[in-house]
Structures are given as C-alpha cells and as structure tokens.
Amino acid sequence: MQIRENVPISELTTMRIGGLARYVCEISSKDDIIKAWNFAKERKLPIWFMGGGANTIGKDAGFDGVILLNKITGIEILTETDDGLQLKAMGGEEWDDVVEFTCKKGFSGIEAMSKIPGTAGAAPVQNIGAYGQDIARALVSVEVFDTKTEEFRSIPRSKLRMDYRYTTFNHGEDAGRYFIVSITLHLNKNYLEPPFYNSLQNYILEHGETDYSPMNIRRMVSEIRAEKLPDPTEIASSGSFFKNIYLDQVGADEAEEKGIPVWRSNDDSGKINSGWLIEQAGLKGEELHGMRVSDKAALVLINEKTKNYADLAAARSEIIDTVRRKFGYTLEQEPVEIPEK
Ligand SMILES: Cc1cc2nc3c(=O)[nH]c(=O)nc-3n(C[C@H](O)[C@H](O)[C@H](O)COP(=O)(O)OP(=O)(O)OC[C@H]3O[C@@H](n4cnc5c(N)ncnc54)[C@H](O)[C@@H]3O)c2cc1C
The missing domain is CATH 3.30.43.10 (Uridine Diphospho-n-acetylenolpyruvylglucosamine Reductase, domain 2)
Known part of the structure; x- marks a missing residue:
C-alpha cells in the first residue's frame, strides 16, 4: 500500500x-x-x-x-445467459469502463449513465443517475468493509434505501461507515424504448435515430454530454452543483401555478430542474467569485480561477439566495465536502 x-x-x-x-x-x-x-x-x-x-x-x-x-480494479462476469448478465466490478474501476463493458456485450441497464466521471465504488453512494436511468435499478448488492464491525460483508440493494441522490451511504447514522469494495450489477436485454428522457428524446428525433441498442444509446448520450458538460480533465467542476427539486403533488401544482415547468411522474408528484431556476434568475454564464455558472448547463458550477473554498462558498450563497428570492426554493448542494478533521 x-x-x-x-x-x-x-x-x-x-x-x-x-x-x-x-x-x-x-x-x-x-x-x-x-x-x-x-x-x-x-x-x-x-x-x-x-x-x-x-x-x-x-x-x-x-x-x-x-x-x-x-484503486482496486477489475471486472468479473458472474453469470451470463442470452438475456441476463451479472457482473462484479471492483470499486476502483472507472465507472465508464464498466458501462462500456456491458454495452459492448449488448446488455442494457446502465447505458444512459455513460461518461459519468468517477469510480464504480462511488456510484451507489449518491445513486448516480442520468438520462432516466439510475444505478439503483441495476444494482444487486455491494461488498463493503464495515468499519463498525471491522468485517467484510455483502449488503443487498434492498437494504440501501436508494432514492434520488440518497442512500444509506450518504444519509443517516451509517453514512461514512462502509468502504465499498465492489458492486454487483444485473443487466438485461430489455432495451430502452421511447419516450426517452427529454434531451435524449430530442436528440433522437433531430437525428432520426431508430437504433436503441445499448451501444448506440451510449454513443448518443456521450455526444449530448460532450456538448453540454465540462470534461473534468480540462475544466474544473463537480458536474451538477445543485440537486433538482422533487415535489409532492400539491407542491408540483403550486410550482406550475407560478409558471415553473414541472416534470410529472405517474403519481403526479413532480421535479423542477434547478438549472432552469438558476437560468431564469439570470445567473447562467455569470462569473461569481472566480466561479462560473456554465453557459451550457446552468446547474454546473465551473472553477474558473479560484483556489479557495471560501470563493466557492461565496458563489454558492449568491446563487442560493438569488434563486430563493426569485422563486422561494432553497437549492441543495450535490457534491459532498470533506470535513476538516
Ligand atoms: C463533469 C461531471 C459530470 C457529472 N455527471 C453526473 C451525472 O450525470 N450523474 C451523477 O449522478 N453524477 C454526476 N457527476 C458526479 C460524479 O461523477 C458522481 O457522483 C460519481 O459517482 C463520483 O465518483 P467518484 O469516484 O469521483 O467519487 P468521489 O468524489 O471520490 O466520492 C463521492 C462520495 O462517495 C464516497 N466514496 C467514494 N468511494 C467510496 C468507496 N469506495 N466506499 C465508500 N464511499 C466512497 C466519498 O466519500 C464521497 O462521499 C458528475 C461529475 C462531473 C465532474
């Protein structure tokens, strides 16, 4: 070591x-x-x-x-049949290498999460998601080192309380307790079907795409992301800096009455795109304390020239306050912060 x-x-x-x-x-x-x-x-x-x-x-x-x-790497196929693939990815493996592996084999389940930066081990922590998929749907279990019992063990997905950017790993008394050694995923041959997530659907319509195979979805998602999101090897950011806002039916109705676009679920609860709020608050493309609100995706905060957390905190406060004053919603930060001790 x-x-x-x-x-x-x-x-x-x-x-x-x-x-x-x-x-x-x-x-x-x-x-x-x-x-x-x-x-x-x-x-x-x-x-x-x-x-x-x-x-x-x-x-x-x-x-x-x-x-x-x-930095523990490796991908191992546990079982493979004509319509199902179960694999174990070690936690230090690049997440996108895992996605590419499954897409190349023709299996569906994580293809819309192509190009999300980071490791496979971190992917369940905030239940990563993109373009209508999240890892919760493909995750079978995680192998962890439990710092409380000092033992290795497996935890099934059902025990992880996975929701939007929310899991046992990042909320509640067990947050920070488990080191994720590996993840086990189940993929299948049930390819994604229209209607797709908004921006993917728009791309598909614009380009007349009809091939929804995992490899082609991966190609399309990669193209959309390259247009909108900063490449972390070149531009400093944490991707989306704020979470989207989820509302119950009453909250969703109220938001619509205020003229805010709401994406409704089947049960009539809804989601507000926080990037829309930031844009409508006039902050898209603005520089604040050396940080820039991306002019391509307002949810993304780019570290243009600051070296200080204090600048980031000042920019964050300004965005949160401006959106709260204009719309009455309090944005919540997505990236986690390392405590000082
Ligand atoms: C340009 C860009 C685009 C992004 N797009 C998306 C997106 O579309 N969807 C999305 O959901 N996220 C997105 N993100 C956020 C990020 O990619 C994901 O959260 C990813 O899972 C982070 O992986 P990481 O290995 O870098 O995690 P880290 O930042 O290293 O860690 C994140 C959290 O996981 C914990 N952790 C890390 N490894 C382990 C482990 N082995 N065991 C236990 N806990 C661990 C850390 O303590 C921390 O709490 C984006 C980020 C960037 C920079």
Whole structure:
C-alpha cells in the first residue's frame, strides 16, 4: 500500500479546491483496506473514502486525517445467459469502463449513465443517475468493509434505501461507515424504448435515430454530454452543483401555478430542474467569485480561477439566495465536502 503525506486535496478532486490531506493511502487490495484502517486507528485519525473525487469538495484547511483512495480494479462476469448478465466490478474501476463493458456485450441497464466521471465504488453512494436511468435499478448488492464491525460483508440493494441522490451511504447514522469494495450489477436485454428522457428524446428525433441498442444509446448520450458538460480533465467542476427539486403533488401544482415547468411522474408528484431556476434568475454564464455558472448547463458550477473554498462558498450563497428570492426554493448542494478533521 502506498502512503503519501500532505497531499493537496485539490489534486484529488475534479473541482480542484482544497488544502492538504495529512495522509492518503492508495488501496489496491482488500488487505490494503485493513492496513489503512489500522494505520488511521493507531494514529487516532479520522478516515475519508474517495474514488475519482468527481463529487467531492475539499476545504481550505484540508483534512487532518487519512484518505482511503480506492484503486482496486477489475471486472468479473458472474453469470451470463442470452438475456441476463451479472457482473462484479471492483470499486476502483472507472465507472465508464464498466458501462462500456456491458454495452459492448449488448446488455442494457446502465447505458444512459455513460461518461459519468468517477469510480464504480462511488456510484451507489449518491445513486448516480442520468438520462432516466439510475444505478439503483441495476444494482444487486455491494461488498463493503464495515468499519463498525471491522468485517467484510455483502449488503443487498434492498437494504440501501436508494432514492434520488440518497442512500444509506450518504444519509443517516451509517453514512461514512462502509468502504465499498465492489458492486454487483444485473443487466438485461430489455432495451430502452421511447419516450426517452427529454434531451435524449430530442436528440433522437433531430437525428432520426431508430437504433436503441445499448451501444448506440451510449454513443448518443456521450455526444449530448460532450456538448453540454465540462470534461473534468480540462475544466474544473463537480458536474451538477445543485440537486433538482422533487415535489409532492400539491407542491408540483403550486410550482406550475407560478409558471415553473414541472416534470410529472405517474403519481403526479413532480421535479423542477434547478438549472432552469438558476437560468431564469439570470445567473447562467455569470462569473461569481472566480466561479462560473456554465453557459451550457446552468446547474454546473465551473472553477474558473479560484483556489479557495471560501470563493466557492461565496458563489454558492449568491446563487442560493438569488434563486430563493426569485422563486422561494432553497437549492441543495450535490457534491459532498470533506470535513476538516
Ligand atoms: C463533469 C461531471 C459530470 C457529472 N455527471 C453526473 C451525472 O450525470 N450523474 C451523477 O449522478 N453524477 C454526476 N457527476 C458526479 C460524479 O461523477 C458522481 O457522483 C460519481 O459517482 C463520483 O465518483 P467518484 O469516484 O469521483 O467519487 P468521489 O468524489 O471520490 O466520492 C463521492 C462520495 O462517495 C464516497 N466514496 C467514494 N468511494 C467510496 C468507496 N469506495 N466506499 C465508500 N464511499 C466512497 C466519498 O466519500 C464521497 O462521499 C458528475 C461529475 C462531473 C465532474
């Protein structure tokens, strides 16, 4: 196991902000997890789990603890039949490599989540989703190291309370308790069908696409994303900085009465696109404290030239306050923040 000392969190995260982490342990095996856990325990230091840092923000004071950086890679087919594929992806595997693997084999279930940056191990943490799919639908179970019992075990999806950007891993008393070693997914041959998620549907209509195979959906989604979303290797951001707003039927009715577009579910509850609110509040493309509200997708906050968390926090407050004043909704941040200790 490689242990590095005083590592800038800015170098571990796609937002490229954050002071020094006291220790970073690169985890390449299950043994390394135990070693890193004992290393932190001996020094009485807190731990923090990380993959690609695409949904993580560091603070200026850094982190006086041990970051366990997941580098355990590998994809293993568990079962494969004509219409079903069950596979295990190790947590440090690039998520998009897992998606590509399943699409190439012709299986459906995660193809619309192509090109989401980060690791397979982090994917269940906030229940990643895009273009109408989320990982909850394909996830069978996760293999974890439980820091409470100091044991490895498997947890079925049914025990993870998965919802929009919400799971056992990021909410409630067990948040931060489990290090995800691997994930098991089930894919099938039930290809996606129209009507698709809004922007994908528009693309399909514009381009006259009729091939809904996983590989072709992957190609289309990749193209749409490349147009709208910053490439984290070139532009610093955490993708969507705010969550969309989910409303019950009454809330959805009220929003519509105010003239806000609402995407209704079958049960008449609804979703407001927070990017729409930010755009209508006049902030799309604006620079705030060295951060820029993307001119292509207003939900995305780009770190154009700041090195400080304080600037990010000031930009965030300005956006939240402006949207609250105009529409009465309080935006909630999506990326997680590493505590200072
Ligand atoms: C340009 C861009 C576009 C994006 N688009 C999307 C999108 O379409 N949909 C979407 O849902 N997200 C999107 N994101 C957010 C991000 O890609 C996902 O949240 C992704 O799952 C983060 O993976 P990561 O490995 O970088 O996680 P990290 O940022 O390293 O970690 C995120 C969280 O998971 C925890 N964690 C990480 N690894 C483990 C582990 N092994 N065990 C336990 N906990 C762990 C961390 O402690 C932290 O709480 C986007 C981000 C960017 C930069």
